[in-house]
Amino acid sequence: MTTRGPRSDDEKEKNEKGDLDLILNCTRELVRECDYTYNYCDHSYGFKKKDIDQAIAKGLYPAVIVAKCSTIEQIKKDYPNALVLYVQNVLSGEDLKQALIKERDPLEVNVRIERQKQSLTDYVTHVEKKIFDYVLINDFSPKLTDQLDYIFRNELDINDSNFVFVVMSFKPDYNEIYDAFNHAGQRYTKNNQNVTINRVDKQQDAGFSITERIETLIKKAGLIICDVSEASPNVYYEFGYAKSQNKTIIITAKEKTELPFDTSHYKTLFYNSPMDLQNKIIEQLKHYFKS
Numbered sequence: 669m670t671t672r673g674p675r676s677d678d679e680k681e682k683n684e685k686g687d688l689d690l691i692l693n694c695t696r697e698l699v700r701e702c703d704y705t706y707n708y709c710d711h712s713y714g715f716k717k718k719d720i721d722q723a724i725a726k727g728l729y730p731a732v733i734v735a736k737c738s739t740i741e742q743i744k745k746d747y748p749n750a751l752v753l754y755v756q757n758v759l760s761g762e763d764l765k766q767a768l769i770k771e772r773d774p775l776e777v778n779v780r781i782e783r784q785k786q787s788l789t790d791y792v793t794h795v796e797k798k799i800f801d802y803v804l805i806n807d808f809s810p811k812l813t814d815q816l817d818y819i820f821r822n823e824l825d826i827n828d829s830n831f832v833f834v835v836m837s838f839k840p841d842y843n844e845i846y847d848a849f850n851h852a853g854q855r856y857t858k859n860n861q862n863v864t865i866n867r868v869d870k871q872q873d874a875g876f877s878i879t880e881r882i883e884t885l886i887k888k889a890g891l892i893i894c895d896v897s898e899a900s901p902n903v904y905y906e907f908g909y910a911k912s913q914n915k916t917i918i919i920t921a922k923e924k925t926e927l928p929f930d931t932s933h934y935k936t937l938f939y940n941s942p943m944d945l946q947n948k949i950i951e952q953l954k955h956y957f958k959s
Contacts, residue, residue: 672711
């Protein structure tokens with residue numbers, strides 16, 4: 669919903685794309701009733717959470733255009749897995765003026781330039797909050813579309829709900845524990861959907877550092893299993909990174925393991941043998957895929 673009136677390109681864009689939901693000439697009071705609102709060039713914009721939820725329930729991926737970082741921050745709290753793309757104009761000064769004139773921007777040039785200054789300030793004051801997944805550069809060329817194509821391909825390829833990434837010590841003493849995770853996956857797969865359980869040293873990915881491989885695999889995984897029996901730096905780095913990505917994490921540990929204070933408040937599955945661990949992981953997989 670927006671308080672602004674129609675522009676010459678609105679109808680054309682709607683006819684071409686067929687999925688532009690825009691209600692014009694709303695009162696400010698009506699817009700304020702929305703869950704998410706922001707002001708843009710002297711007009712108010714807003715949309716309702718129920719509309720997003722209804723779209724998601726239908727298996728759709730709704731996209732919203734927001735010109736205020738505080739509103740983006742609010743959305744990200746409600747939808748932690750939302751993909752946030754921040755578009756920044758690379759042009760400024762006279763270059764920007766000429767491009768706006770050439771593109772026949774519907775707003776006055778001075779208004780658009782002032783909006784860009786405000787946008788940059790808004791971005792700088794929110795960048796440390798890490799609410800942006802990608803920053804795109806717009807130079808009024810097809811490069812912006814190329815960036816979008818790359819991001820969507822990357823995001824579609826990277827997420828695999830049936831891939832389970834294991835975070836644990838690489839010491840030989842823990843090989844039987846890693847085998848227990850794999851056997852649990854095989855036993856679960858036998859009667860259910862296919863599940864792949866793996867850890868970073870079992871993946872071949874030439875040209876990338878181990879840290880890059882870890883981060884990529886954590887992003888790809890639908891579920892993380894983190895064994896904290898060995899309090900090694902790599903285990904807690906990967907655990908922390910998985911938490912930052914809002915991943916579902918199953919924490920395991922050998923019985924009598926003393927947990928550090930900063931992880932002791934998380935639910936942990938304690939096991940007394942590899943077979944005990946197998947059975948407990950299978951139950952967790954059943955619960956995870958059911959939910």
